[in-house]
Amino acid sequence: MNETPIVEAEFTKLTDLLPGAEGPIFTPQGRFFAVSPERMVDDQHAGQIVEINLANGEQSVICTPNVDGYGGVPAGCQIDQEGYLWVSDMRLGLLRIDINSKTFEQYCKTDKDGETMQGCNDLIFDYNGFLWITAPAGKIAPNPYERSIDKNDGSPFKFGSVYRLNTKSKEIIKFDEGLAFPNGIAVSHSSKGTPEFVIVAETGTKTLWSYEIQDNGNIGKRKEWGKVPGNHLGGPDGMDWDSDGKLLVANWGAGFIEVFNKEGILEKRLRLPFERVSNVHFKPDSSELYVTEHTNHAVWKTSWSCKGAKQFCDL
Numbered sequence: 044m045n046e047t048p049i050v051e052a053e054f055t056k057l058t059d060l061l062p063g064a065e066g067p068i069f070t071p072q073g074r075f076f077a078v079s080p081e082r083m084v085d086d087q088h089a090g091q092i093v094e095i096n097l098a099n100g101e102q103s104v105i106c107t108p109n110v111d112g113y114g115g116v117p118a119g120c121q122i123d124q125e126g127y128l129w130v131s132d133m134r135l136g137l138l139r140i141d142i143n144s145k146t147f148e149q150y151c152k153t154d155k156d157g158e159t160m161q162g163c164n165d166l167i168f169d170y171n172g173f174l175w176i177t178a179p180a181g182k183i184a185p186n187p188y189e190r191s192i193d194k195n196d197g198s199p200f201k202f203g204s205v206y207r208l209n210t211k212s213k214e215i216i217k218f219d220e221g222l223a224f225p226n227g228i229a230v231s232h233s234s235k236g237t238p239e240f241v242i243v244a245e246t247g248t249k250t251l252w253s254y255e256i257q258d259n260g261n262i263g264k265r266k267e268w269g270k271v272p273g274n275h276l277g278g279p280d281g282m283d284w285d286s287d288g289k290l291l292v293a294n295w296g297a298g299f300i301e302v303f304n305k306e307g308i309l310e311k312r313l314r315l316p317f318e319r320v321s322n323v324h325f326k327p328d329s330s331e332l333y334v335t336e337h338t339n340h341a342v343w344k345t346s347w348s349c350k351g352a353k354q355f356c357d358l
Contacts, residue, residue, distance in 0.1 A: 047272070048311045050302075052345045054334070058100035059341035061093065065281070066120040066130070066165075067324040067333045067342060071356055076105065076128060076142070077335060077342055078117040088114035088134055088188075094142070095342065106147050110135050113184035119165035119281070119322075121174070122356040123210070131163030131176055133190075136183040137208070137215075152183065154206065155216045159183060161204050165281060165322075168355035169230040169238040169256070172210055177225040177243060178217075179203040192224035192247045205243055205254075207262065218262045219254070223247025227281040227322070229290060230256075231305060232352075242268055242290065244279035251279055251292065251307065269307035273297040281322025281335075284352035291347075293320040293334070300334070317341075325351020 063081030070076075075097055080090045089109075093102045108115035108130070116133035123129060128140040130147075137160065140147040152160055162180025169175065181189030181202065191203035203222035208215040219225075227244040241254045241262070249271050255263030271279045277296025284290055289310065292301045300313040300323060319337035325347070326333065332347045 047309055049299075050311050050313045052313060054316055054343045054345045056339070057097055057333075057342045057344055058095055058102060059339050061102065061335075061340050061342065063090075063321075063337055064335040064340050064342055065118050065321045066092075067322055067335050068120040068122055068128070069324070069327055069333075070122050070126065070142075071327060073327075074142070075333070076120055078120060078130065079340075080116045080118050080133065081337075081340075084114070088116050090115045090117045090132070092117055092120070092128070092130060092140060097344075105142055105145050106140050108132060108135055108138055108147050110149050110184065116162070116180075116188075118163070121166050121168055122354070123168065124172070124356055124358070129166060129174060131166045131178075133162040133164060133180045134184045134188060136160040136163055136178075137166075137176060151208075151213070151215055155214050158217070159186070160206075160215075161202075162188070163206075164224075164226055165228050167228050167230055170232055170236045170355055170358060171238060172355060173238070174208040174210055175228050175230060175241055176206040176208065177203070177228050178206060179222070179224040179226060179246075190224065191222065201247070203245075205241075219243075219265055227279060227292065229282050229284060231284070231290075236358075242282070244282060244292065246278040246280065246295065249273070249278040251303070253307070269303050269309065271297070271301050272309070272312075273299075275318075277319070280320065281324075283323045283325060285325070285347060286350045286352050287348075291323050291332070293323055295319055295321060295337075316343075327351075327354070327357050
């Protein structure tokens with residue numbers, strides 16, 4: 044049996060001291076943001092959204108979300124076509140931030156069925172403007188903070204869910220549940236830009252699941268799409284498509300970015316100078332790849348073999 048080829052690359056550290064570094068994102072104008080979900084103040088959650096000057100690594104706080112005295116645990120970011128920053132937060136759910144006024148709103152507290160929103164981890168826009176969101180935490184604050192991967196009597200909780208938000212109607216639906224820490228999320232599009240399927244990373248089982256996006260707007264049942272290798276503590280985290288149709292998946296705890304083709308076959312592995320990689324993101328119209336990680340709580344940059352796929356905000 045042939046081993047999967049390992050790719051070597053040079054990495055440059057851009058900034059550190061960003062506890063739990065996650066959620067790297069560029070605006071179309073070139074501004075760069077990330078989040079610090081593990082930041083604590085007086086034993087209370089106090090996660091932040093920061094803008095990073097890539098020339099010198101300096102961090103500027105955009106927002107420290109807090110709702111009714113409960114601090115946030117921001118974990119993922121996306122930019123829409125109006126310039127708003129959408130943030131998935133493990134304690135506060137879904138946030139929308141005005142990066143110029145540095146103000147935020149808690150976008151929804153319940154879903155379409157009236158159920159309390161769960162804490163969210165990652166999110167992605169498809170080319171039609173729908174927002175897809177993973178939710179591995181329990182009900183948002185003031186409910187107790189729970190994660191669907193923590194152990195209970197030797198067994199993992201499995202109450203993680205996945206949502207889809209129609210930003211025009213503001214309708215948010217939960218279309219799957221019962222997952223062990225749904226984490227990274229990505230949408231595959233056809234050559235015509237039509238959303239085809241959603242990939243969700245289930246960290247607790249090291250599995251990548253696919254959901255067909257049907258012509259009638261319905262979402263298909265969960266199907267196994269791929270697996271990340273390794274017997275380490277951790278599994279698939281954030282991910283991003285490149286322009287050649289390869290999905291780059293951060294394998295938290297393994298020290299690799301796993302590279303899959305569109306059929307879910309692992310083609311190669313990018314070796315990293317750290318183990319706990321959390322997310323990946325391409326600079327727009329560029330082969331520059333930006334990587335966040337928890338080993339050094341840092342943001343790094345490397346060069347990939349092709350450009351990244353276009354994001355919704357770049358269309």
